[in-house]
Amino acid sequence: MVNLYGKALRSFFGIGHNVADRICAKFSIHKTARISQLTQPKVTAITSEMTKMVIDTELKRKIADNVIRLKDIGTHRGKRHALGLPVRGQKTKKQIVNSRRFNRLQTNI
Amino acid sequence: MVSPILWRCPQMPHIIYPFKSGLRIHSFTTTSPLSAKPLKPKGSPPSSKMNPGKQRMQSSKVHVKKKPIMVQKPAYEVGQRKELRKRIVLSNTNAIPVVLPTMTADLIGNEDAAGAMFALPSREADTIVDRLRALEAFQTKQHWPFFYRPCTLFRKETVEVGRLLERVMRREGAGEDGRVNERAILHGYYGCGRSMLLLQAMTWALQKEWVVIAIPNAQDLVIGHTEYELEGNSHLWLQKAYTTDLLNRVLEANQKTLKGVGFPSSCPARAMMKISQSYRLGRTDEVQKGDLMKTVLETAVLDPLLAWDAFNALLGELSLPGSPPALFALDNLNQISIPSKYRDPAFNAIHSHDLALPNTFLAYLSGKRGFHKGVTLAATSSKCSRTLALDAALEGRGVDPYERLDPRIGPSIEGAQIIHVDSLSKEEAKALMDYYNESGIMKDPVDIATFNEKYAVSAGNPRDLFGACLRIRQ
Numbered sequence: 178m179v180n181l182y183g184k185a186l187r188s189f190f191g192i193g194h195n196v197a198d199r200i201c202a203k204f205s206i207h208k209t210a211r212i213s214q215l216t217q218p219k220v221t222a223i224t225s226e227m228t229k230m231v232i233d234t235e236l237k238r239k240i241a242d243n244v245i246r247l248k249d250i251g252t253h254r255g256k257r258h259a260l261g262l263p264v265r266g267q268k269t270k271k272q273i274v275n276s277r278r279f280n281r282l283q284t285n286i
Numbered sequence: 287m288v289s290p291i292l293w294r295c296p297q298m299p300h301i302i303y304p305f306k307s308g309l310r311i312h313s314f315t316t317t318s319p320l321s322a323k324p325l326k327p328k329g330s331p332p333s334s335k336m337n338p339g340k341q342r343m344q345s346s347k348v349h350v351k352k353k354p355i356m357v358q359k360p361a362y363e364v365g366q367r368k369e370l371r372k373r374i375v376l377s378n379t380n381a382i383p384v385v386l387p388t389m390t391a392d393l394i395g396n397e398d399a400a401g402a403m404f405a406l407p408s409r410e411a412d413t414i415v416d417r418l419r420a421l422e423a424f425q426t427k428q429h430w431p432f433f434y435r436p437c438t439l440f441r442k443e444t445v446e447v448g449r450l451l452e453r454v455m456r457r458e459g460a461g462e463d464g465r466v467n468e469r470a471i472l473h474g475y476y477g478c479g480r481s482m483l484l485l486q487a488m489t490w491a492l493q494k495e496w497v498v499i500a501i502p503n504a505q506d507l508v509i510g511h512t513e514y515e516l517e518g519n520s521h522l523w524l525q526k527a528y529t530t531d532l533l534n535r536v537l538e539a540n541q542k543t544l545k546g547v548g549f550p551s552s553c554p555a556r557a558m559m560k561i562s563q564s565y566r567l568g569r570t571d572e573v574q575k576g577d578l579m580k581t582v583l584e585t586a587v588l589d590p591l592l593a594w595d596a597f598n599a600l601l602g603e604l605s606l607p608g609s610p611p612a613l614f615a616l617d618n619l620n621q622i623s624i625p626s627k628y629r630d631p632a633f634n635a636i637h638s639h640d641l642a643l644p645n646t647f648l649a650y651l652s653g654k655r656g657f658h659k660g661v662t663l664a665a666t667s668s669k670c671s672r673t674l675a676l677d678a679a680l681e682g683r684g685v686d687p688y689e690r691l692d693p694r695i696g697p698s699i700e701g702a703q704i705i706h707v708d709s710l711s712k713e714e715a716k717a718l719m720d721y722y723n724e725s726g727i728m729k730d731p732v733d734i735a736t737f738n739e740k741y742a743v744s745a746g747n748p749r750d751l752f753g754a755c756l757r758i759r760q
Contacts, residue, residue: 202629209511 181215181223182208191232200226245282258282374424375431376415382726383434389486391493394455395448399440401713403721406436406489417492420538422502423485429752433725438486439718439748441479443472443707447487450661450703454611455494458659467656469663471619471699473680474707476668477749483707484615484665491613491661495543497604499536501616501647505670508638510627517594522642523628529593529643530586536600537583543610544580562606565599567592579603594642601646604657612660616647620670623695639694648698664702680704709746718748719755728755 179185186197201208203226204219212220231239247255257264263276389404408415415436418424430436450468457466472480484500491498506512512528537544561577568591573582579600586596604612616622622644625635638644649655650662666680675695678685682704685691710718719737722728730736744750 198629199633202633203631205515205631207510207513207628210513214513 179212181206181210181212185212189227189232190234191230191236196230241283248282372426374419374426376419376424376436377434378431379434381432381434382724384437384721384724386437386721389438389440389489391490393440393448394490394494395445395452397442397445400442400445401711401717402440403437403717404440406438407493408435414489414492417539418485418488420535421488421498421500422535423488423500425481425502428482432727432756437721438482439479439710439714439721440486441483441714442711443479443483443705444486446705447472447483447663448490450663451487451490451494451613454659454661458611465656466659467650467653468661469651469653469702470661471651471680471702471704472663472665472707473704474666475709475747477747478707478709479748480665480667480707481617482748483705484617484663487613487661487663488615491611492539495610497536497540497543497600497610497612499532499600499612499614500539501532501643504616504618504621504644507641507643508621508624508626508628513590514628514636514641516630517642520642521640522645523636523640524594524642526590526593529597530590532643533583533593533597533600534587537580537587541580544578544583561599561603565595565602567595567599573599601655601657604660605655607658609658612657614647614650614657614660614662616664618667618670619664619699620667620673620676622648623673623676623692623698624671637694639698651702652698653701662702664699710748710751711746712741715741715746715751718751722752722755 182197182201186192186200187194192200200223201210204222206215206219215223244255244258248259249255254264258280259282261277261280262269263273264280267273267276384403386403386405388407388409390407393399393404406415406418424430424436447470450470453468454466457464472483474480488498488500501507507525507528512525514523514525516522517524561573561575561579561582564572564574565582566572567582567586568589571585571592573585582596582599586592603609622638622641624638626638626641628636628641630636639648646655647662647664650657650660651664666676673695674689675685675691675693676699678689678691679696679699685693685696716732716737719728719732719740723730723732740751740754743754
């Protein structure tokens with residue numbers, strides 16, 4: 178009883194409303210469809226479609242690689258990522274909580 | 287020479303003061319320990335006025351707070367809430383029964399009956415109410431649970447709707463073989479009784495043993511909650527799951543007609559129940575000439591893949607000479623005049639007219655397709671986002687080139703008669719209020735002052751009139 182649009186597709190990192198909408202439209206699946214209601218060819222088609230997409234672990238690794246590349250070529254952005262500080266010129270006097278949380282070289286994949 | 291101590295340096299070394307560092311003061315007392323005051327007992331301070339004994343007694347009292355008994359509601363089954371939401375209650379044994387004449391087929395187009403209340407036929411042997419229920423002609427918003435049995439008001443618009451049926455019947459009675467198709471749209475303000483007029487038309491059609499096909503709420507077709515798929519030949523989007531439901535309802539409501547019961551064997555309508563040509567159902571199945579229509583529909587109801595073809599077969603048979611008359615009704619026409627929530631593979635919104643079922647209905651409404659003898663009836667809705675193109679078409683306005691209106695809407699209802707459903711006349715309102723009074727809903731007697739007040743407050747709008755009459759009791 179899992180809703181394809183609401184639960185199944187959007188449980189992947191990198192698939193939100195927009196992408197899920199487009200996947201559903203591509204295979205003519207309505208939004209309240211449950212996975213159990215889908216025919217086998219449609220399930221196979223969605224699976225093969227999703228293998229082509231960069232999502233989940235692969236996407237997270239891609240993002241991490243981009244940051245590491247910046248660091249390696251010695252850019253300011255790379256350095257700021259490495260220090261866990263804001264990257265886009267924000268002030269650092271007060272709160273930079275999100276920068277501390279997200280700006281790091283090694284992400285938890 | 288520079289001094290070894292940098293006086294202005296912040297990291298200046300500590301300057302040691304010889305006197306201060308060596309000074310140690312010991313706290314010292316000459317009072318003997320025995321002469322000292324006894325230590326204060328631990329516990330409440332002496333300033334507390336409470337008796338220590340009493341306090342102990344009180345503290346020993348244990349207040350056990352009773353936990354409220356939590357009764358966990360059982361979880362709803364799948365579809366249970368929807369069932370509760372859509373449940374139609376048609377009778378209330380607490381209400382006072384009102385004796386009213388029955389709404390029979392003799393009243394079709396009868397002007398003298400206008401302005402009186404009639405009960406829907408619901409005797410033991412009669413299954414009209416059950417069949418109407420199967421067609422989902424009753425709606426939850428229509429206040430049925432307040433009354434002992436379902437009754438409706440015969441209005442002057444009812445006469446107009448009856449005229450449509452009458453014209454078809456007259457042609458049928460005369461035995462002429464010409465095609466006759468009546469097409470109309472019921473249009474008016476909110477709560478003016480358009481759905482109720484559809485219900486009345488369906489009641490008559492069922493009594494006259496017509497084939498009634500009804501789409502109770504066009505919104506279900508366009509909000510993207512049912513399956514859809516593209517059909518290659520016609521470039522229309524089929525909704526097979528919905529079509530199966532529709533056929534199910536048609537089958538349940540028209541059992542008698544589809545069986546051919548009630549028709550003499552010489553009547554050509556009886557022959558209709560047998561298929562006049564072979565049709566293809568789905569990819570593999572085929573129905574042969576001479577099969578019963580009922581059997582075809584029963585097969586199609588079980589398999590959604592066959593539903594659309596079976597529906598087309600039914601419509602095809604109804605367009606042949608000798609077929610029984612048909613009523614094709616749709617409520618909430620506005621909903622199929624705006625883009626649907628469905629998307630095509632290129633992510634463009636699918637126009638409602640590209641969906642097969644609305645397309646078929648509009649073909650009948652605009653006269654592109656037609657029954658051999660039949661009435662196509664649509665009702666607009668006020669609970670819909672703005673449909674400027676439809677409003678313009680209903681008013682008969684020409685399309686202004688500077689207005690960006692949907693060019694497909696106008697032709698889709700072209701040629702259909704527009705029945706303006708107005709507010710109640712004074713006689714109709716009086717009949718309705720008398721009925722409310724007799725049913726025990728309205729406390730006050732209906733005298734001139736009360737009547738005028740309620741009629742003025744509601745401006746003759748049936749929905750508001752009901753609210754105004756009910757409110758006095760609270």
